[in-house]
Amino acid sequence: xxxxxxxxxxxxxxxxxxxxxxxxxxxxxxxxxxxxxxxxxxxxxxxxxxxxxxxxxxxxxxxxxxxxxxxxxxxxxxxxxxxxxxxxxxxxx
Numbered sequence: 341x342x343x344x345x346x347x348x349x350x351x352x353x354x355x356x357x358x359x360x361x362x363x364x365x366x367x368x369x370x371x372x373x374x375x376x377x378x379x380x381x382x383x384x385x386x387x388x389x390x391x392x393x394x395x396x397x398x399x400x401x402x403x404x405x406x407x408x409x410x411x412x413x414x415x416x417x418x419x420x421x422x423x424x425x426x427x428x429x430x431x432x433x
Contacts, residue, residue: 376387407414 411417
């Protein structure tokens with residue numbers, strides 16, 4: 341019985357080493373390469389998000405133009421300087 345198990349174990353080890361291991365490695369390499377690419381759904385979503393961002397940027401520019409036309413100093417009023425912040429904090433107390 342021991343005379344038969346030695347060659348069988350050797351054949352199984354050789355088959356596993358030269359067929360099974362490369363098959364597992366190449367299988368996961370192909371899975372990794374296909375998963376790393378963008379799908380058509382992902383590209384469509386990115387295009388939609390880009391269009392939404394462009395529209396929001398256009399709206400923001402329009403609002404800023406309207407605000408500047410009504411009050412050219414609105415940016416300074418919205419973003420007070422350091423002294424103004426300290427004065428406002430002191431007035432609250």
